[in-house]
Each structure stands twice: as C-alpha cells, then as structure tokens.
Amino acid sequence: MHYILLIISAALVNNFVLSRFLGICPFIGVSKSTDTAIGMSMAVVFVIALASLVTWLLNHYILVAFGLEYLQTIVFILVIAFLVQLVEMIIQKVSMPLYQALGIYLPLITTNCAVLGVALLNINLKYDLLESVIFGTGSAVGFGLALTIFAGMREELELSSIPKVFQGTPIALITAGILSLAFMGFSGLVK
Amino acid sequence: MLIATLVVGAIGAVCALILGISLVTFAVKMDAREKEVVEMLPGANCGACGFAGCAALAHEITVNPEAPMACPAVKEDTIKAIAALLERDMGSLEPAVACVRCKGGPQEAPSRYEYVGPRDCRSAQLVAGGPKVCQYGCLGMGSCVTVCLFDAMAMGEDGLPHVNIDTCTGCGKCVEACPRGIIALVPKTGTYCVSCISEDAPKDMKKICSVGCIKCGICADVCPFEAITAEKGKAALIDQDRCRKCGLCTGVCPVSVITGRTVPEKARIIPGACIGCGICEQVCPTEAVSGRAKEPYSVDPGTCIGCGLCLAKCPADAIERYNA
Numbered sequence: 001m002h003y004i005l006l007i008i009s010a011a012l013v014n015n016f017v018l019s020r021f022l023g024i025c026p027f028i029g030v031s032k033s034t035d036t037a038i039g040m041s042m043a044v045v046f047v048i049a050l051a052s053l054v055t056w057l058l059n060h061y062i063l064v065a066f067g068l069e070y071l072q073t074i075v076f077i078l079v080i081a082f083l084v085q086l087v088e089m090i091i092q093k094v095s096m097p098l099y100q101a102l103g104i105y106l107p108l109i110t111t112n113c114a115v116l117g118v119a120l121l122n123i124n125l126k127y128d129l130l131e132s133v134i135f136g137t138g139s140a141v142g143f144g145l146a147l148t149i150f151a152g153m154r155e156e157l158e159l160s161s162i163p164k165v166f167q168g169t170p171i172a173l174i175t176a177g178i179l180s181l182a183f184m185g186f187s188g189l190v191k
Numbered sequence: 192m193l194i195a196t197l198v199v200g201a202i203g204a205v206c207a208l209i210l211g212i213s214l215v216t217f218a219v220k221m222d223a224r225e226k227e228v229v230e231m232l233p234g235a236n237c238g239a240c241g242f243a244g245c246a247a248l249a250h251e252i253t254v255n256p257e258a259p260m261a262c263p264a265v266k267e268d269t270i271k272a273i274a275a276l277l278e279r280d281m282g283s284l285e286p287a288v289a290c291v292r293c294k295g296g297p298q299e300a301p302s303r304y305e306y307v308g309p310r311d312c313r314s315a316q317l318v319a320g321g322p323k324v325c326q327y328g329c330l331g332m333g334s335c336v337t338v339c340l341f342d343a344m345a346m347g348e349d350g351l352p353h354v355n356i357d358t359c360t361g362c363g364k365c366v367e368a369c370p371r372g373i374i375a376l377v378p379k380t381g382t383y384c385v386s387c388i389s390e391d392a393p394k395d396m397k398k399i400c401s402v403g404c405i406k407c408g409i410c411a412d413v414c415p416f417e418a419i420t421a422e423k424g425k426a427a428l429i430d431q432d433r434c435r436k437c438g439l440c441t442g443v444c445p446v447s448v449i450t451g452r453t454v455p456e457k458a459r460i461i462p463g464a465c466i467g468c469g470i471c472e473q474v475c476p477t478e479a480v481s482g483r484a485k486e487p488y489s490v491d492p493g494t495c496i497g498c499g500l501c502l503a504k505c506p507a508d509a510i511e512r513y514n515a
Contacts, residue, residue, distance in 0.1 A: 058202075062198065062202070063198075066194055066198055068194070068198055071195060071198070071199060075199060075202060078199070078203060078206065079202065079206065082206035082209070082210060085210055086210060086213055089214065089217045090213065092217065092219050093217035093219055094217075100247075159309040159311050159314055160309060161310075
C-alpha cells in the first residue's frame with residue numbers, strides 16, 4: 001500500500017511538471033504531437049528509473065562513505081550523462097527496434113533537470129533503494145502523463161483560431177497553467 | 192579537498208573507462224556512405240517513402256542493395272549521384288504530381304450550411320459531413336495547401352486548390368491530408384485526370400454541381416488503350432499505367448471534366464523499318480497517316496494528335512514518338 005501511494009503521490013499529486021515545475025523544456029519542446037510525446041515519455045521513464053537506482057547506490061556506497069554528500073549534484077550530473085550514453089550504446093547493439101523507437105529522445109534527456117531532480121529528491125526525502133526506484137518511476141510516469149495530455153491539447157490548439165499574439169508558445173504556457181490547476185485538484189489525496 | 196577531487200576524478204575515470212570499453216564492445220558498424228546519402232536526400236522528412244524520415248530511408252538503401260529508391264521527391268540527377276555513391280542500380284521512379292480531382296468551387300457546387308469552425312477541411316468534414324452539398328467535392332479550406340512542404344499548392348480564386356506541377360514533388364502529403372480523398376498522384380508527364388470522383392447518379396449530381404462527371408462512359412469507349420474504366424455509379428477513372436496520353440478523352444468529354452497537360456508529341460514513321468502494311472492508316476483516329484500499300488507511310492504532323500495508337504498496332508515497330 002505504501003508503494004502504491006508513493007506512485008500516486010509522485011505521478012499525480014506532486015506531478016513533476018505541473019506542481020514541481022521540473023522538466024519544463026521538453027514539456028514545451030516535444031509536446032507538438034502525441035507521437036513524439038509518447039516517445040519522449042518512454043525514454044524518460046526508462047532513464048529516470050535507471051538513474052534512481054544508480055545514483056542511490058552511488059550516494060550510499062561512495063559519497064556517504066567518504067563524507068562527500070555536498071558533491072551530490074556534480075557527481076549525479078556526471079553519472080547520469082554517462083549512464084544515458086552507455087544505455088544508448090547498449091540498446092543500439094542489443095535491440096535496434098527499441099533504439100529506433102526511443103530515437104533522438106534518449107540523448108536529449110541527458111541534461112533533463114527532471115532526471116537530476118528525481119536523483120536529488122530521492123536523497124532529500126531519505127528513500128531506501130526500492131522506494132527510490134518506485135518514486136523515480138512514478139515521477140516519470142507522471143511526467144509522461146502530463147506531456148501526453150498536453151501534446152493532445154496542443155494538437156487541438158493547432159486547429160483553433162487563436163489571437164495572433166497568443167499563437168505558439170504563449171497559448172501553450174497558458175494551457176499548461178490551466179492543466180496545472182487541474183492537477184492541483186489531486187492535492188490532499190496523498191500526503 | 193584532496194579526497195573530494197580524487198573521488199570525483201575516480202568516478203569520472205571509471206565512467207570514461209566503461210564508456211571506452213563499451214564503445215568497442217557495443218560498436219555498431221555504420222556505413223560511412225549512409226551519412227552522405229542522408230545529405231543528398233531532400234531532408235523534409237515528409238515520410239512519403241514509407242520510412243521514418245530521410246535518415247531511415249538512407250539506411251535502408253545503403254544496407255539493402257535490393258531496396259528501391261522510394262523517395263518521390265528527389266530529382267533524377269540526385270538519384271544518379273546516390274546510385275554512383277552506392278555503386279548500385281537505383282532504377283528510377285516516374286515523377287508524380289498531385290492532381291485535384293474536383294472542379295466544383297463555391298460557384299459551381301453550393302454549400303448547404305454556413306460553416307464557421309476552424310479553416311481546416313478535416314474539421315469541416317466532421318460537422319455533419321461537411322458544408323458542401325456534394326459529398327465528394329472539395330471543401331475548399333486548403334488543408335492540402337497547408338501541409339505541402341514544398342509550397343507547390345495554392346488556393347485559386349475559384350475556391351479550389353491548384354498544383355504547381357513544376358514544384359510538386361509527388362510526396363503525397365496532400366493526398367493524406369484531404370479528408371475526402373480528392374487528390375491523387377498521377378505521372379508528371381502528360382497527365383490526364385478525371386476531375387471528379389462523385390458516385391452520385393448523374394441526375395442527382397447535376398442538381399448539386401454543374402461541372403461533375405455525368406458517367407456517360409464516352410471517354411471509356413473512345414480510349415484506344417482501355418485505360419479508362421467507367422463503372423456504373425462511379426466517375427470515370429483513368430488507369431495511369433495504361434494511359435498513353437493521347438488526349439482523345441478530353442476531346443470527347445461532354446462536360447469537359449477530364450483535365451490534362453499534354454507534352455506535345457507526334458508520331459513519325461521510320462522509313463527504313465516501315466513494311467507498308469497500312470495498319471497505322473486504318474487505326475489512326477484523325478486520319479493523319481497516309482501512304483500506299485507496300486511503301487513507307489508518312490504522318491502529317493498537323494493532324495497527328497500523338498495518341499500513339501499506330502505505335503501500339505505497328506507490327507514492325509517502325510513508328511516512334513518525338514517531342515514536337
């Protein structure tokens with residue numbers, strides 16, 4: 001039950017994009033069509049789950065052991081970048097279809113703040129290894145959910161007559177705000 | 192300080208080492224030519240080839256020597272350059288262009304209600320099947336024009352989209368965009384196209400559109416190559432593989448619904464090869480061939496319409512077509 005609540009909390013109540021405001025760049029950048037949004041979401045889920053696992057291990061067995069917790073941010077950036085590169089190479093060799101499905105989105109999220117955000121939050125919230133991975137996956141699913149919903153809305157926006165000043169990113173940001181309000185409705189569901 | 196430097200340095204070094212090893216272990220062989228092919232392709236990533244963008248097509252034609260050059264948007268000389276680079280035979284695609292198969296603008300084919308939604312054919316189609324009374328006609332919102340990546344389409348004053356044959360690459364984006372399937376791809380050279388796809392009975396069609404195909408079937412009867420099918424209850428359809436671009440159909444169509452652009456071609460008889468059988472004289476629909484039996488015949492360029500009928504029937508292959 002605890003783990004289910006953790007997923008609901010990460011995905012809906014404390015949605016990464018809509019209430020923590022992390023990962024806004026891909027949220028605006030790759031939300032023009034639902035196809036690319038789904039591709040991006042898959043890649044994010046994959047990388048965040050993996051990054052949660054590795055950064056937790058690294059933090060507990062190396063940084064804490066040496067008393068170097070203050071280096072978390074820089075080490076995590078380094079490791080996440082490394083991890084994405086490595087995973088990309090392995091996938092390309094092992095599973096070409098998966099590589100093509102994730103496509104450009106895999107290297108794109110190397111520098112996504114949502115990934116780093118999950119890694120740091122895992123430490124701050126004092127989660128254990130399993131909790132970290134579940135929290136990471138839940139957060140990424142929430143990110144994907146918000147991204148896909150948003151992409152669907154933007155596809156509809158393309159067909160609407162929008163005043164010229166609001167066309168493009170402005171209306172997208174306004175829509176994101178309203179979507180965020182909708183997600184605020186989940187607050188109080190889980191602590 | 193020292194420990195911090197050492198730890199971060201060590202982590203970095205380990206990461207670098209693993210990456211270096213995996214670069215060798217997980218190396219995927221990439222053909223260097225693939226990149227060059229990508230640069231030669233149009234780069235519009237339109238997807239007309241059936242692959243997920245230009246890079247995917249480049250990969251396919253580089254890796255698989257049997258894969259056809261599926262890009263309809265590249266020019267002939269580019270195909271040759273790619274073929275030379277990959278040292279393989281590319282074949283060639285007959286260049287295609289889009290043809291809008293509707294002549295009924297707002298003047299000719301009226302609307303049944305006033306549509307005020309987004310200026311998009313697909314949206315308009317969703318509102319009770321579209322504002323136009325004719326269920327097959329062009330909605331005139333220009334979705335095809337919007338999706339064209341090559342600026343080859345424009346809405347004309349008649350409320351219908353027009354294709355610029357010179358810039359159209361035949362990618363087929365507009366074909367997909369049209370919710371009524373009005374646009375078709377046809378060969379670029381000497382295109383003939385029935386500009387109507389209505390399946391309404393002629394008397395019903397006449398009430399709602401003044402320029403549609405009346406399904407009389409005269410074109411099908413006159414076509415020497417059996418390239419036109421006029422099935423009951425359907426607008427005439429030209430089989431572009433069989434069409435020899437003679438243009439006879441445009442002449443006989445009572446409602447002038449068959450449009451076409453002919454490359455001015457004429458037939459001529461190769462004197463040395465002609466056996467003087469006279470079949471050409473018999474089949475010529477315009478009596479342009481004349482001559483005496485067992486002597487070389489000749490074609491009068493003034494009356495020849497370049498239909499190629501004589502070409503098809505000549506037993507000695509003694510007739511050729513040339514650009515007049």
